[in-house]
Amino acid sequence: MANQRAESTRQTWLAMLQKFRLDPDRAASADMWSPRLDAASRDELVAIQNEKLCAAVPFLYENSPFYRRRFERLGLLPSDIGSVEDLKKWPVVDKTEMMTDAAEHPPYGTYTTTTDEVWAKRGWMMFSSSGSTGAPRVFRYTHIDREAWAWANARALLAMGFRPGETVFMMTGYGPHVWAWGVQYALQKMELPTIPGGGMDARARANIILRFKPTILLCTPSYALHLGRLMQSMGHDPAPTSVHTLFLAGEPALAVEPTRRRIENLWNARIVEFYGCTEASPHVGGYSCPALNRDTAIPATHLMEDVQIWETVDPETRQEEPPGRRGLTVCTNLNSESSPQLRFLVGDYATLTTERCACGRTHVRALGSFAGRADDLINLRGIKMFPIQVEEAVRALPGSGDEFEIVIATDDGGLDIMTVRCEHYDHQSDGPALRRRLEDEIRARCEVKVAAEILAPGTLPKTEFKAQRVKDRRKN
Numbered sequence: 001m002a003n004q005r006a007e008s009t010r011q012t013w014l015a016m017l018q019k020f021r022l023d024p025d026r027a028a029s030a031d032m033w034s035p036r037l038d039a040a041s042r043d044e045l046v047a048i049q050n051e052k053l054c055a056a057v058p059f060l061y062e063n064s065p066f067y068r069r070r071f072e073r074l075g076l077l078p079s080d081i082g083s084v085e086d087l088k089k090w091p092v093v094d095k096t097e098m099m100t101d102a103a104e105h106p107p108y109g110t111y112t113t114t115t116d117e118v119w120a121k122r123g124w125m126m127f128s129s130s131g132s133t134g135a136p137r138v139f140r141y142t143h144i145d146r147e148a149w150a151w152a153n154a155r156a157l158l159a160m161g162f163r164p165g166e167t168v169f170m171m172t173g174y175g176p177h178v179w180a181w182g183v184q185y186a187l188q189k190m191e192l193p194t195i196p197g198g199g200m201d202a203r204a205r206a207n208i209i210l211r212f213k214p215t216i217l218l219c220t221p222s223y224a225l226h227l228g229r230l231m232q233s234m235g236h237d238p239a240p241t242s243v244h245t246l247f248l249a250g251e252p253a254l255a256v257e258p259t260r261r262r263i264e265n266l267w268n269a270r271i272v273e274f275y276g277c278t279e280a281s282p283h284v285g286g287y288s289c290p291a292l293n294r295d296t297a298i299p300a301t302h303l304m305e306d307v308q309i310w311e312t313v314d315p316e317t318r319q320e321e322p323p324g325r326r327g328l329t330v331c332t333n334l335n336s337e338s339s340p341q342l343r344f345l346v347g348d349y350a351t352l353t354t355e356r357c358a359c360g361r362t363h364v365r366a367l368g369s370f371a372g373r374a375d376d377l378i379n380l381r382g383i384k385m386f387p388i389q390v391e392e393a394v395r396a397l398p399g400s401g402d403e404f405e406i407v408i409a410t411d412d413g414g415l416d417i418m419t420v421r422c423e424h425y426d427h428q429s430d431g432p433a434l435r436r437r438l439e440d441e442i443r444a445r446c447e448v449k450v451a452a453e454i455l456a457p458g459t460l461p462k463t464e465f466k467a468q469r470v471k472d473r474r475k476n
């Protein structure tokens with residue numbers, strides 16, 4: 001009986017996914033994959049979300065022991081959550097809760113709906129969260145997810161300017177991370193050619209750019225800087241190459257104005273980015289708005305509301321914030337067979353708006369894009385700051401190198417101190433003045449006194465993939 005309910009709710013949910021996958025095979029217009037969805041009215045979007053929730057909630061209850069236990073603990077039944085409004089009854093799910101579940105039910109945990117039987121029948125790929133602590137949280141996705149993923153990502157890529165004629169160079173290691181794989185399958189769906197760039201060093205990648213002339217690069221922001229500088233050292237200027245778009249992920253790019261300008265100027269290319277998380281895949285959560293005027297406007301990231309419900313919550317109380325108030329991102333995922341999560345705390349600070357965008361899209365946007373996960377927040381003697389605030393200070397120092405690091409340690413008197421180490425060509429001739437200038441820049445942005453060190457170029461290790469800028473050596 002229980003098995004029957006698990007299967008029948010699964011079939012209902014899969015039929016619902018199919019029903020709302022409009023324009024499944026190709027774009028319905030030149031600049032919007034599915035105008036019926038991308039430009040749907042706010043009322044239409046909420047109606048889709050409500051209908052999907054009514055199928056997703058019973059499916060989770062019958063197929064995920066993690067969700068079943070949570071419903072029982074909260075004294076709720078699936079019928080209690082039938083609309084976006086009802087979601088308020090469901091406290092947000094965070095990573096710690098999932099990690100505990102993974103530790104208690106190794107190796108997969110019970111927070112997804114993929115059983116061994118489903119995996120054997122139509123398993124596609126297993127992905128892993130990139131968190132550095134605790135039990136790894138893994139997600140087994142199916143071929144149904146792969147198709148949903150390719151479709152949603154293709155909608156986002158088209159919006160960001162991926163069109164026939166482009167060649168995309170994928171500078172990624174192809175590890176168990178959702179971003180690059182999701183893009184690869186979407187590009188296949190769009191029939192856009194790619195050059196796989198896994199397993200080669202930066203010099204080999206530079207030579208591919210010079211010789212085969214890809215137009216779009218996919219990499220992390222740190223890597224875009226690293227590769228551009230390497231090309232300069234090889235005697236080649238990245239600016240006049242064939243590359244006109246840098247598709248970046250893994251670290252905030254658009255939200256850090258000075259870094260964005262530095263990378264865009266180095267390559268003479270525009271930056272676009274995705275936003276999302278492993279838990280609420282299979283696909284992008286957000287993508288750069290194509291209507292951005294880079295000289296005058298702040299960047300905005302579109303979220304895709306027919307497939308996910310996005311909201312922000314207060315960091316302390318975890319209660320919903322009204323649109324326009326800054327809070328932490330929470331996602332309800334309605335586009336997956338394997339991981340349709342209810343109110344998962346993604347945890348980036350964001351300010352959402354539902355105002356219609358100049359590009360014609362009606363879905364909610366994050367103004368200013370995303371500046372980092374709350375987990376990355378540095379707490380120094382009670383003062384909180386993001387690493388990107390320090391990054392902005394470093395970039396504000398004319399002539400500063402690309403690499404920098406933030407070292408936090410406890411001094412002999414038991415006081416926590418922070419030192420920002422930055423490379424500069426004038427380190428010998430002008431060291432003390434540069435150091436004072438950097439200290440002032442940081443104090444102006446972070447309202448905390450820190451020490452700066454100016455180093456010779458090449459002192460700090462070069463970032464090849466994702467930058468590890470913060471070294472926390474505090475004793476506590």
Ligand SMILES: [Zn+2]
Pocket residue numbers: 289290291302357358359360361
């Ligand atoms: Zn837009």
